[in-house]
Amino acid sequence: MNPGPTEHDLRSIVVSVITATAPDVADDIATIGDDVDLFEEFGLDSMDRMNIMTSLSESTGVTIPDEQYPRLNTMNDLIGHLS
Amino acid sequence: MTDTELFSYAMPSLGADMDEGAVIEWLVEVGDTVERGQVVARVETEKSDIDIETWRGGTVAEIVVGAGETVPVGTVLMHLHANGAEHGPTPLPSPAPTAKPREEISFPLERDNSSRGPRPAPADRAPRVPHETVWASPLARRLAGERGIALLDIDGTGPGGAIRSSDLPELAALQAHSDHPPTAAHENEPRSRTERIRSVIAVRMARSNAEIPHYRLQYDIDLGPLTAHLSTVNAERPIGERIVPAAALVRAVALTAQRHPELNGTWRDGRFRPGLAVNVSVAISLRGGGLVTPTIRHADDVTLDETMRLLREFTTVARTGTLRSEWTAITSSITVTNLGDRGADLVHGLISPPEVALVGFGRIAERPMVVDGVVVARPVVIATLAADHRATDGAIGSRFLSTLANTLQHPEQL
Amino acid sequence: MTQTIPLNAAGDDTTTIETTYRDAMRTAIRQAMLDDERVFVMGEDVADYGGTYAVTKGLHEEFGRDRVRNTPLSESGFVGAGIGAALGGMRPIVEIMTVNFSLLALDQIVNTAATLRYMSGGQFGVPLVIRMTTGAGRQLAAQHSHSLEAWYAHVPGLRVVAPTTIDDARWMLPTALADPDPVIIFEHNALYAKRGVLDSGRGPVDIERAAIRRAGDDVTLVASAGMVDKAVAASDQLAELGISAEVIDLRSLRPLDASTVQTSVERTHHAVVIDEGWRTAGLSAELSASITERCFWTLDAPVRRVAAAEVPIPYASHLEQHAIPQTDDIVDATTRLLETGR
Numbered sequence: 042m043n044p045g046p047t048e049h050d051l052r053s054i055v056v057s058v059i060t061a062t063a064p065d066v067a068d069d070i071a072t073i074g075d076d077v078d079l080f081e082e083f084g085l086d087s088m089d090r091m092n093i094m095t096s097l098s099e100s101t102g103v104t105i106p107d108e109q110y111p112r113l114n115t116m117n118d119l120i121g122h123l124s
Numbered sequence: 125m126t127d128t129e130l131f132s133y134a135m136p137s138l139g140a141d142m143d144e145g146a147v148i149e150w151l152v153e154v155g156d157t158v159e160r161g162q163v164v165a166r167v168e169t170e171k172s173d174i175d176i177e178t179w180r181g182g183t184v185a186e187i188v189v190g191a192g193e194t195v196p197v198g199t200v201l202m203h204l205h206a207n208g209a210e211h212g213p214t215p216l217p218s219p220a221p222t223a224k225p226r227e228e229i230s231f232p233l234e235r236d237n238s239s240r241g242p243r244p245a246p247a248d249r250a251p252r253v254p255h256e257t258v259w260a261s262p263l264a265r266r267l268a269g270e271r272g273i274a275l276l277d278i279d280g281t282g283p284g285g286a287i288r289s290s291d292l293p294e295l296a297a298l299q300a301h302s303d304h305p306p307t308a309a310h311e312n313e314p315r316s317r318t319e320r321i322r323s324v325i326a327v328r329m330a331r332s333n334a335e336i337p338h339y340r341l342q343y344d345i346d347l348g349p350l351t352a353h354l355s356t357v358n359a360e361r362p363i364g365e366r367i368v369p370a371a372a373l374v375r376a377v378a379l380t381a382q383r384h385p386e387l388n389g390t391w392r393d394g395r396f397r398p399g400l401a402v403n404v405s406v407a408i409s410l411r412g413g414g415l416v417t418p419t420i421r422h423a424d425d426v427t428l429d430e431t432m433r434l435l436r437e438f439t440t441v442a443r444t445g446t447l448r449s450e451w452t453a454i455t456s457s458i459t460v461t462n463l464g465d466r467g468a469d470l471v472h473g474l475i476s477p478p479e480v481a482l483v484g485f486g487r488i489a490e491r492p493m494v495v496d497g498v499v500v501a502r503p504v505v506i507a508t509l510a511a512d513h514r515a516t517d518g519a520i521g522s523r524f525l526s527t528l529a530n531t532l533q534h535p536e537q538l
Numbered sequence: 539m540t541q542t543i544p545l546n547a548a549g550d551d552t553t554t555i556e557t558t559y560r561d562a563m564r565t566a567i568r569q570a571m572l573d574d575e576r577v578f579v580m581g582e583d584v585a586d587y588g589g590t591y592a593v594t595k596g597l598h599e600e601f602g603r604d605r606v607r608n609t610p611l612s613e614s615g616f617v618g619a620g621i622g623a624a625l626g627g628m629r630p631i632v633e634i635m636t637v638n639f640s641l642l643a644l645d646q647i648v649n650t651a652a653t654l655r656y657m658s659g660g661q662f663g664v665p666l667v668i669r670m671t672t673g674a675g676r677q678l679a680a681q682h683s684h685s686l687e688a689w690y691a692h693v694p695g696l697r698v699v700a701p702t703t704i705d706d707a708r709w710m711l712p713t714a715l716a717d718p719d720p721v722i723i724f725e726h727n728a729l730y731a732k733r734g735v736l737d738s739g740r741g742p743v744d745i746e747r748a749a750i751r752r753a754g755d756d757v758t759l760v761a762s763a764g765m766v767d768k769a770v771a772a773s774d775q776l777a778e779l780g781i782s783a784e785v786i787d788l789r790s791l792r793p794l795d796a797s798t799v800q801t802s803v804e805r806t807h808h809a810v811v812i813d814e815g816w817r818t819a820g821l822s823a824e825l826s827a828s829i830t831e832r833c834f835w836t837l838d839a840p841v842r843r844v845a846a847a848e849v850p851i852p853y854a855s856h857l858e859q860h861a862i863p864q865t866d867d868i869v870d871a872t873t874r875l876l877e878t879g880r
Contacts, residue, residue, distance in 0.1 A: 063411065065410075086462075086465070087465050089439055107354075108355065111465075265835075266835045283878060288879050289807065
């Protein structure tokens with residue numbers, strides 16, 4: 042059996058998805074704390090959020106229900122949902 | 125016989141405030157065949173980086189301005205061996221000779237009509253190219269050609285909607301610039317994108333605040349039906365096709381603007397000119413400051429799904445810095461600003477001249493509302509309208525917001 | 539001697555005097571006669587009566603009947619005599635009472651004066667000056683009130699000028715007299731009483747360039763003869779509406795100074811042509827075509843024409859005023875052009 046993606050893999054997926062959506066955060070996302078609200082910190086709006094959720098779902102195959110969006114704000118939230 | 129002619133492609137004007145641009149990158153090379161509408165280069169402007177398209181197909185003959193060079197609007201960037209006539213902005217007719225060789229003519233000695241060569245049958249003649257008529261003054265045509273502005277997208281104020289030079293988007297900007305002499309101390313220092321955007325906003329908003337007598341109204345709109353509708357719709361859809369409330373708000377403004385033409389248009393030369401279409405500009409803020417305002421053409425005819433798709437594209441592209449010229453080089457008739465799902469409760473904005481109205485949305489939040497005599501928590505957005513008192517009065521603005529609220533009570537009709 | 543009033547009591551400004559268009563014209567004729575004994579005046583009632591519009595009043599007393607000659611009522615005859623005198627070395631100034639009556643001399647002017655230079659292979663010239671009154675506004679009815687300048691502006695071999703300022707009334711004549719070929723001077727009847735300041739030290743002026751009477755940026759008003767002052771008045775009213783109108787006084791109707799008009803229209807992108815003549819096949823048609831040919835790619839709206847109604851000028855005052863362009867008509871046409879493009 043193939044083991045699922047590691048937390049490290051998921052973190053790099055999240056970083057690359059957010060960077061692709063908002064290239065201007067590339068420098069800052071590497072050093073962001075795991076419990077910091079990414080959308081607040083980076084000034085991302087609902088369209089960005091939709092773009093990020095779509096890409097994450099496509100890269101990992103994990104569905105993200107609509108109503109979950111507002112609860113997935115930090116690196117920990119996102120990695121937790123995707124693992 | 126060939127229909128090829130040499131066509132000079134010039135630095136287009138990609139928005140109201142552009143007077144020069146830098147070629148960042150060429151996406152074509154000499155010898156490449158290009159089609160009408162193909163992106164040929166990426167250009168950096170004061171506002172953002174923009175992919176520019178050619179409006180003539182053909183073969184690239186020469187690239188005149190290299191990547192990295194900054195040139196004024198109207199400077200020839202490349203030459204194309206263009207294909208047959210296509211329409212779009214009409215450039216000045218160059219005195220280039222028409223390449224059609226003259227028919228050989230023989231002079232019969234006798235005056236006998238039957239001895240003359242047969243006239244070409246009508247079917248042999250070149251078919252007439254159907255032509256979409258754009259009424260424009262010669263000056264407007266010439267300026268648009270020089271600056272790469274598509275006349276098709278502009279609302280004219282002349283007879284029958286004919287376009288005059290004052291209808292071209294950049295002329296308003298030229299006036300704005302003349303109000304604002306450059307500060308000599310910083311003239312030669314290169315400015316960052318943020319600084320450039322900041323200075324454009326500074327000029328435009330100072331002009332708005334100085335010239336436009338704003339009146340402002342607000343309206344609490346119950347978004348219960350909308351959020352319920354979107355949950356149902358989104359639950360059945362793959363994640364990439366889901367719709368966020370912000371798209372529904374823009375769509376609702378477009379439908380409302382279509383029903384209230386008094387607020388959809390521009391104020392120029394001392395009077396209101398109704399927009400020929402509902403072209404909704406959407407303010408998108410940039411991280412690090414500044415905003416861009418791409419426009420949805422004929423937004424009242426754009427479905428909610430398509431509105432959502434465009435807004436996602438706008439956002440992505442605004443972040444990555446390449447707005448397409450088709451989103452910026454057209455006359456917008458009304459602007460929407462949305463503070464987003466975590467912003468302030470409401471916005472009292474400034475109109476983007478020469479428009480006469482700006483619709484603002486605050487954060488959608490659970491707020492107490494009285495429904496059937498009972499206080500309940502409902503998702504509510506506070507919509508605001510900033511409108512030009514020269515063009516309309518509060519009663520019309522009030523009816524606009526009321527229509528907007530009603531429209532949002534029937535989300536299935538969006 | 540003409541009545542001249544020094545501008546200031548001290549009299550230390552000897553070159554600037556306040557006078558009328560009529561007196562400036564008379565001063566020009568008198569000085570020409572003093573300067574050159576070949577110059578003489580001929581026309582109907584120009585001697586004892588002083589001319590229908592009193593331009594030659596007093597001249598016969600100073601210069602005698604040989605140099606200020608009354609003629610029979612035969613325009614063809616006395617214009618022909620003027621041509622003969624010019625061919626013979628004289629410098630005649632022939633006065634025709636109105637342009638309407640000049641039609642009786644049309645054969646002499648068009649078939650003889652204008653052609654001899656060409657038909658003689660340059661051997662003979664006709665250094666003749668013909669002055670005639672033009673224009674409506676004095677209730678003289680259709681046979682005395684028409685503006686037929688365009689008829690003469692059509693003809694090669696003639697120079698046609700229309701002075702509208704006091705200075706031009708004084709200083710175009712010596713240039714016209716110095717010309718080796720026929721020159722027609724149109725004097726609009728409404729201008730004779732116009733008062734203004736004459737620069738009496740200015741000296742002869744050119745008779746082929748237009749002049750800008752008001753500078754402006756938004757629209758070019760092109761006018762001549764009696765329409766220039768109305769165009770200037772219109773530009774004042776337009777300024778109050780925030781419209782900056784440039785007024786061009788053509789001065790010369792043949793040759794037309796198309797380049798001055800072009801330079802202006804290329805800057806303003808809008809042109810309104812004002813003509814007291816009829817619109818059809820008139821001077822305004824020529825100007826409109828010339829502007830369109832030269833300025834097409836800089837025009838932001840069609841060239842607009844304000845011209846006389848297509849009727850013989852009526853006698854009744856209100857109808858007469860209605861038939862010819864007025865200041866309000868110019869203001870209306872210009873604001874409409876700028877606001878709506880039509």
